[in-house]
Amino acid sequence: MDNEQRTVLITGCSSGLGLESAVELAGRGWHVVASMRDPGRRAALDARTREAGLEPLDVVQLDVTDAESAQRGAKEALELTGGRLDALVSNAGTASGGAFEDTDEEEWRRVLDTNLFGAMRLTQLVLPVMRRQRSGRLVLVSSDSARYGNPALSLYCASKWALEGWAESLAYEVEPFGVRVVLVEPGNYDTAIWATTPRVTPPDSPYAGLLQAVERFVEEQHLPRSRDPREVARAVVGALTARRPAFRVQVGPDARMAAVLSKIPYRVSSAVVRRLTGLHRWKP
Secondary structure (H helix, E strand, O other): OOOOEEEEEEEOOHHHHHHHHHHHHHHOOOEEEEEEEHHOOOHHHHHEEEEEOOOOOOOEEOOOOOOOHHHHHHHHHHHOOOOOEEEEOOOOOOOOOHHHHHOHHHHHHHHHHHHHHHHHHHHHHHHHHHHHHHOOEEEEEHHHHHHOOOOHHHHHHHHHHHHHHHHHHHHHHHHHEEEEEEEEEEEEEEEOOOHHOEEOOOOOOOHHHHHHHHHHHHHHHHHHOEEEEEEHHHHHHHHHHOOOOEEEEEEEEEEEEHHHOOOHHHHHHHHHHHHHHOHHHHOO
């Protein structure tokens, strides 16, 4: 390994954390295979690599929600890396805003298929290679929302909580083969996920007041405090290069606060969330 270029496949590289992680790792000498659902949207990635003084990265088409696409993308990535894969960064993600009662099963499946089953699909595809190598690292981009519930984000929180439970269980199985699992838990970072998140807001919803309060909090307080996603990219690098990485890596002050909230009684943590979001003033 010391004399070989390390190789990594990253999902969700058309924007945000995946894009920045791809550029950061390429700048540190990794052979990066960047994947995205639509390679026609690689312009932002190409612009960032040029800005960093790098050659264009290898890009493969890969939709984590499509089993055939995932299989083709993983196969193409391995062909590009000569059959070796030192790391997988499962970053592709989506969210959904709205009260749970207003959502339907199609929306539940959309979120869980991307955030949970997508990571599972890719992991299952690359594990045989890593087991044969007796080495590899699986970095799963989770969220501070895996630590506590958020009003109007129940589907997103559910997917990240499930991701972490699966990852912790998986670690027992793969570590004897030299494969390490790391969860990266970012807080509030400036990515496209909020702009692209569908809002389920029926005009006659009994939760309209709650949704308005949460939306106001997001627009007036949450988004203006978004941090530089390159911080998360550097945390991903650390998760991949540390000799003995922590299993959970919090990134950002709000992620560290979430880790604290997860350890205190619900009545206390929920009071904090209600106060922060303005829900303490909402009555249906």
